[in-house]
Amino acid sequence: MKVLLAKPGLDGHDVGVKVLAHALKEAGHQVVYTGLKKSIEEIVQKAKDENPDIIGLSILSGTHQILCEKLNEEMRKSKLNIPWIVGGNIPAEDVEALRKTGALEAFPTGTQIDTVVGYISNFKK
Numbered sequence: 001m002k003v004l005l006a007k008p009g010l011d012g013h014d015v016g017v018k019v020l021a022h023a024l025k026e027a028g029h030q031v032v033y034t035g036l037k038k039s040i041e042e043i044v045q046k047a048k049d050e051n052p053d054i055i056g057l058s059i060l061s062g063t064h065q066i067l068c069e070k071l072n073e074e075m076r077k078s079k080l081n082i083p084w085i086v087g088g089n090i091p092a093e094d095v096e097a098l099r100k101t102g103a104l105e106a107f108p109t110g111t112q113i114d115t116v117v118g119y120i121s122n123f124k125k
Helices: 015-026 040-050 064-077 092-101 113-121
Strands: 002-006 030-033 054-059 084-088 105-107
Touching: 002 015, 002 040, 015 030, 015 054, 015 113, 040 054, 040 064, 054 064, 054 113, 064 084, 064 092, 084 113, 092 105, 105 113
Parallel strands: 002 030, 002 054, 054 084, 084 105
Antiparallel strands: none
16 A cells, blocks of 8 residues: 655654654555655645555644644645545544544554554555
8 A cells, every 4th residue: 555644734753754654664555755844735746646545644733633624625626535644643532523624534642653554554445
């Protein structure tokens, strides 16, 4: 499976997403990483260019709801129907709101890397 991992906004912490990228590669997935501080528009363009099976957002800045709403809007405008997930510094009480925003799944603070890898590995389009 091809996974696009992205760091939207001004969040400059990428150790977790790099650990996830490595774990996904070890599990046999192809990973494309956008790098730090990407705009939602840049992420959507990268998704158009790369045609991943799933997009994963890593957000540690506390702006997860706003960024996810914007991603959902940009994906709709671009007529992209690629499922996406989000993880990072996300309180457990925000998970349901993120799902309602359009996230296939949201992984709150403290989620183990193996849980996310397992979710992606078992994902069926």
